[in-house]
Amino acid sequence: MSQGTEEQLKEKVQSGYILESPDEMTEGYRKALIVQLTVQGDTELISAPAYWMAAQDAPSTNTQVSAVAIIQDELAHANIAYRLLEDLGVSQEKLLYGREPHEFKHPYGFDQPLENWAELVVANGFFDRAGITLLGDVFDNTSYGPLKRALVKVDLEENFHLRHGENWMKRLVRLGGGVREKLQRAVDWMFPMTVEWFGLPDDLKRHSGQLDYRLKGLTNDQLRQVWMSATVPLCEKHGLNVPAHRDEARQEYVLDYPFPCRYDAEAKRWLFDEGEIGWDEVFERWKARGPMNEVYVESVRRSHGSLRKMIAA
Ligand SMILES: [Fe+2]
Numbered sequence: 001m002s003q004g005t006e007e008q009l010k011e012k013v014q015s016g017y018i019l020e021s022p023d024e025m026t027e028g029y030r031k032a033l034i035v036q037l038t039v040q041g042d043t044e045l046i047s048a049p050a051y052w053m054a055a056q057d058a059p060s061t062n063t064q065v066s067a068v069a070i071i072q073d074e075l076a077h078a079n080i081a082y083r084l085l086e087d088l089g090v091s092q093e094k095l096l097y098g099r100e101p102h103e104f105k106h107p108y109g110f111d112q113p114l115e116n117w118a119e120l121v122v123a124n125g126f127f128d129r130a131g132i133t134l135l136g137d138v139f140d141n142t143s144y145g146p147l148k149r150a151l152v153k154v155d156l157e158e159n160f161h162l163r164h165g166e167n168w169m170k171r172l173v174r175l176g177g178g179v180r181e182k183l184q185r186a187v188d189w190m191f192p193m194t195v196e197w198f199g200l201p202d203d204l205k206r207h208s209g210q211l212d213y214r215l216k217g218l219t220n221d222q223l224r225q226v227w228m229s230a231t232v233p234l235c236e237k238h239g240l241n242v243p244a245h246r247d248e249a250r251q252e253y254v255l256d257y258p259f260p261c262r263y264d265a266e267a268k269r270w271l272f273d274e275g276e277i278g279w280d281e282v283f284e285r286w287k288a289r290g291p292m293n294e295v296y297v298e299s300v301r302r303s304h305g306s307l308r309k310m311i312a313a
């Protein structure tokens, strides 16, 4: 196929056409796919040191082994996204070493310290669920064939991470007392963190290249609803408080706090009392990155050689 115009390609993919090779892409399509895959690869990559930090608090050797298995999966997932980027002419070495830590494109939620086992399992329950929500939509809708096929393996493993999180959340709730409190504390900061992760609400973001090029199918608000429709009932089932509920009349989940709002990263606390803020302020916080940004990026760079071996294993 000759490349044609951007508009022709948009029309073609909207009617179901699947691209199989970079030769078929227009410049606009290629750029939008590069952004999508970079976010995907960086998120997988940085989840590894974040989960590793929390795995230090594993309750036993066995449980630490299960956390390490998850970390190994995440590194392999990062490698899948970076390999697809190499096909588009983006060097993996440059991605890893040619950027400052703040230039990585993982969400702000993965710039936070995960300090205990409760935070790891809530990350599996919430963050991996967000990953499944986002990548599940990409799988269902993407117009790029090689990515669709690669996501089959990723999805299977992400579901394993999610089950790990959900099962452990159940166990920690049953233990009660201080353990349960730790879990609730993790839910308190990680629930709004994941809600924010899905980005600008649809009434502020009408246009998306990723939707036009059929690199995804659902809007930010739709994805947020999909995530909440699994996560709110999960927490309610275990008697964990979440600041959101289902509104039967509106047939959707609604937030019980000002959104978006300020976050005190030091205290790991959302400042609901200070009310709703503008998205400009959220973007500023994201751009400044969170407390663990440099530590996490440097740790994956330092261990790159051994990471390679882990990925190849
Ligand atoms: Fe992953």
Ligand SMILES: [Fe+2]
Residues within 6 Å of the ligand: 074, 128, 131, 157, 158, 161
């Ligand atoms: Fe995962």
